[in-house]
Amino acid sequence: MKFNSLFPRLALMSALCSTSVYAADVIKIGEVGSMTGAQATFGISTHQGIELAIKEQNAKGGIKGKKIELVSVDDQGKPEEAATATTKLITQDKVSAVLGEVASSLSLAMAPIAQQNKVPMVTPSSTNPKVTEVGDYIFRVCFIDPFQGTVMAKFAFENLKVKKVAILRDMKSDYSVGLSDFFAESFKKLGGEIVVDQSYSAGEVDFNAQITSIKAKKPEAIFVPGYYTEVGLIAKQARQQGIKVPLLGGDGWDSEKLTEIGGKHLNNGFFSNHYSQDDKSPAVQGFISAYKAQYSKVPDGLAAMGYDAAKVLFAAMEKAKTLANKDVRDELAKTKDFQAVTGKITIDDKRNASKPAVVLEVKDKKFVYKTTVNPI
Numbered sequence: 245m246k247f248n249s250l251f252p253r254l255a256l257m258s259a260l261c262s263t264s265v266y267a268a269d270v271i272k273i274g275e276v277g278s279m280t281g282a283q284a285t286f287g288i289s290t291h292q293g294i295e296l297a298i299k300e301q302n303a304k305g306g307i308k309g310k311k312i313e314l315v316s317v318d319d320q321g322k323p324e325e326a327a328t329a330t331t332k333l334i335t336q337d338k339v340s341a342v343l344g345e346v347a348s349s350l351s352l353a354m355a356p357i358a359q360q361n362k363v364p365m366v367t368p369s370s371t372n373p374k375v376t377e378v379g380d381y382i383f384r385v386c387f388i389d390p391f392q393g394t395v396m397a398k399f400a401f402e403n404l405k406v407k408k409v410a411i412l413r414d415m416k417s418d419y420s421v422g423l424s425d426f427f428a429e430s431f432k433k434l435g436g437e438i439v440v441d442q443s444y445s446a447g448e449v450d451f452n453a454q455i456t457s458i459k460a461k462k463p464e465a466i467f468v469p470g471y472y473t474e475v476g477l478i479a480k481q482a483r484q485q486g487i488k489v490p491l492l493g494g495d496g497w498d499s500e501k502l503t504e505i506g507g508k509h510l511n512n513g514f515f516s517n518h519y520s521q522d523d524k525s526p527a528v529q530g531f532i533s534a535y536k537a538q539y540s541k542v543p544d545g546l547a548a549m550g551y552d553a554a555k556v557l558f559a560a561m562e563k564a565k566t567l568a569n570k571d572v573r574d575e576l577a578k579t580k581d582f583q584a585v586t587g588k589i590t591i592d593d594k595r596n597a598s599k600p601a602v603v604l605e606v607k608d609k610k611f612v613y614k615t616t617v618n619p620i
Contacts, residue, residue: 348374363569444478491513510609
């Protein structure tokens with residue numbers, strides 16, 4: 245797949261027909277992802293999951309007799325590029341739907357454009373609640389941060405039996421800020437205490453000052469809901485300062501690069517995620533086998549989410565009366581008990597997915613299944 249990088253800003257067309265224009269036998273699906281930049285593994289994994297879903301769907305005859313064509317654009321992990329990419333896909337490529345992004349900050353840059361043009365947008369993995377609040381054409385197939393924050397707060401309090409936790413959040417990330425807030429709220433409701441709340445900005449490489457402040461408060465665990473690039477460095481520097489308590493995080497940890505950066509220092513680390521490779525269900529193992537045959541590696545959670553986002557979209561298109569945007573949007577909203585790789589997906593009235601989360605432990609550079617937490 246060849247990715248387009250967009251550098252000039254493209255003017256957003258103020259008026260666009262709400263029904264996309266199709267070639268006689270092709271449905272164009274747009275994808276916006278971070279194929280390069282600090283979160284490149286997110287974009288690449290998600291793309292490969294989407295690509296596999298399209299290959300399978302086309303092998304079955306496509307959708308309503310039309311083959312699916314994927315138009316992918318690299319946003320380089322930058323909000324302004326994500327917005328530009330979405331505009332280009334809708335106004336120039338005339339896609340019928342958009343898949344993306346992973347990072348919530350990037351999806352928040354995309355969603356107003358998709359909503360204005362009434363083009364369905366499905367984010368695989370953006371967990372910040374604000375994303376789908378943009379409008380009725382914006383959907384997600386992942387759980388949201390209030391649930392993810394509750395999962396990790398309960399795990400810390402009930403499973404790890406810790407009562408005092410420190411937070412180290414990325415102030416540049418809507419994802420990290422939101423997840424930190426929801427974790428803190430849930431943990432305090434359970435009877436725990438947040439002993440210190442420190443912050444950093446994405447791109448930093450020296451976290452020793454924040455870690456020193458955290459160490460002085462003697463927490464029993466540290467919640468670090470950032471992305472893998474910084475989290476790996478934070479783990480390394482925390483352990484080098486003699487901090488041995490558990491490190492906790494969210495699905496932003498899910499990358500093979502995490503342990504490449506942090507190595508053994510991530511042992512005794514736990515994070516919430518969308519699925520576990522250890523799950524023996526036919527849906528999970530079938531997906532893993534197909535992915536390994538295509539890409540010669542085991543899929544991570546982002547690949548599974550990309551695959552599921554595409555599958556949910558295709559199912560809605562198949563059921564829709566026509567391929568008009570509104571008809572597809574209406575069917576997406578009706579999604580119920582869809583058997584996906586990451587669990588059964590039901591889209592609620594706020595266009596969020598109700599589904600389970602898993603907690604994984606980082607052990608000797610592997611992500612090992614610990615427990616599953618179902619929606620309340």
